[in-house]
Amino acid sequence: MKKVISGIGLLAFFVLFLAFSAKAQNEFPSQIWHKGNVYDTDGQGFSGLLKYDLDNNLIQVKGDVIQTLTAANVSFFEIYDEVYGGIRKFYSLPYAINGDYETPVFFEVLTEGNEIALLCREYIATDARNLNTMGGMGMNPFFGPQTMMGYRLAFNYYFFKNGRIERYSQKKRDLFEMLPGYKDEISLFMRKNRLEHDKRGDLLRITAYYNELDSN
Structure with a gap:
């Protein structure tokens, strides 16, 4: 009986692990939290879990509380993408997405x-x-x-x-x-x-x- 219970417990754990893995794989990078670092416009850096929103040029930083920062407040942030591997770096740069008026916009730097x-x-x-x-x-x-x-x-x-x-x-x-x-x-x-x-x-x-x- 103990072996049966143990087997059921292992099976349940395996199913939960697969469900968690599938959830991680079935989300786009901007939809999950990543370990990372943020540097504000004053050069001050801090670490936490980061989630980015390039459509609205926002990032969220999860520490004791969740902070929301805009591209106007941030000069640079980097994340470690655990799903796809590697460090990804983003800079806030002035750019006119719509019209001629330039505002701070997040860009990922691929190579320079x-x-x-x-x-x-x-x-x-x-x-x-x-x-x-x-x-x-x-x-x-x-x-x-x-x-x-x-x-x-x-x-x-x-x-x-x-x-x-x-x-x-x-x-x-x-x-x-x-x-x-x-x-x-x-x-x-x-x-x-x-x-x-x-x-x-x-x-x-x-x-x-x-x-x-x-x-x-």
Whole structure:
């Protein structure tokens, strides 16, 4: 009898563990709490669990209480993404999302060099192709599409160059305008490594390669 009870207890624990794991995997990164650090505009830093909202340029910090901070109050924050792995860094930078009026906006920095940095802002988009599917996530969001119940994680990309933030159209011809001077070298690098002009991980590699070329 004790063995049966013990077996049931282990089974219940296993089911709960699977349910917790599935819940973590079935949420987008902006929907969960991450361990991280925040630095305000005065340079003061503090740590806690962080949840970010790029649509509204807000972050929440969970300590003894939950604090809500805006991009106007924060200069930089970083999180450790335990689901997908790695440290992700976000800066508050002046940018006009709508119209000509610049306000502090959170951008994730993917890679940076002496002249050019690649930035991005993620968002959750409707994916009509997956509206009728019942599967969970698909692929790592850093290197390919991530889908969940008819939604997918998408990105807008930006290049910080010449002291300005320029939005990238995700058209291949515009990539060479954003990264001028090395079209032949970049084209060869993309072909050899089978890189796409509109994927997060590929863009990161392309920009890092450009910065290496530009530093020589």
